[in-house]
Amino acid sequence: MNEPGNSTDLFVNHRNALVDYAAPITGCRAEAEEVVQEAWVRFSQAERDHLAQPLAYLYRIVRNLSLDLVRRAGNVQRQEDADDLLAELPASTPSPEQQLCQQDELRLIAEALARLPERTRIAFEMHRLGGYTLQQIAAHLGISIGLAHQLVRTALSHCAASLDDGAC
Numbered sequence: 001m002n003e004p005g006n007s008t009d010l011f012v013n014h015r016n017a018l019v020d021y022a023a024p025i026t027g028c029r030a031e032a033e034e035v036v037q038e039a040w041v042r043f044s045q046a047e048r049d050h051l052a053q054p055l056a057y058l059y060r061i062v063r064n065l066s067l068d069l070v071r072r073a074g075n076v077q078r079q080e081d082a083d084d085l086l087a088e089l090p091a092s093t094p095s096p097e098q099q100l101c102q103q104d105e106l107r108l109i110a111e112a113l114a115r116l117p118e119r120t121r122i123a124f125e126m127h128r129l130g131g132y133t134l135q136q137i138a139a140h141l142g143i144s145i146g147l148a149h150q151l152v153r154t155a156l157s158h159c160a161a162s163l164d165d166g167a168c
Contacts, residue, residue, distance in 0.1 A: 010054060011040050018062050025066035035065045105163060112162035116155055123148055124155030 011018075015036060022032035039061040043054075051057050094102065113121050119141060126132040126140065127148075138148040 007044060007054065010058065011043070014055060014058070018058065021059060022062050022066045025063070026069055031069060032066070035069060036062055039065055104166070108162050108166045109159050112159045113155070116158060119143075120151045120155050120158075123151035124159075127152045128156070 018036045018039070019029065019032045022035045023029045026032045026035060039058060042061055042065075043058050046057075113124065116124070123137050123141060126137045127134065132140075134145050134148045134152070137152070138145045141148065143151075
């Protein structure tokens with residue numbers, strides 16, 4: 001039996017993918033957002049106790065509402081097979097190969113940062129990871145803004161070179 005929290009989690013976890021699914025049908029991302037909201041209202045009010053695949057049911061609601069919207073607007077674009085459309089959409093989660101590649105890239109960047117002089121690494125981390133301005137970095141390190149910019153740029157180039165050397 002689906003608890004209200006589970007259906008809410010299902011919607012929240014798949015909301016972006018549902019909008020991505022509806023957008024090509026409606027031809028407008030804003031309309032797709034509205035369709036997904038309407039689908040959630042209908043899905044949350046539906047009798048879901050005996051649904052074997054609630055996510056598939058939610059996708060079906062989104063598809064039907066999207067097609068209804070297009071028909072009402074007079075811009076019917078025939079979709080021979082909605083499954084083909086879904087298959088063409090980019091995956092919302094990376095493949096295992098992509099995950100391994102991303103983990104490898106993170107390792108390479110961490111190693112590259114560890115090889116940098118401390119001041120350069122601090123400037124880079126403050127700017128790119130901490131969101132600090134060059135002025136704030138310069139004040140923190142007691143250097144000029146130009147030197148802070150140069151340190152960040154040097155670190156960025158160093159990380160990019162490390163990624164190029166060990167690219168997946």
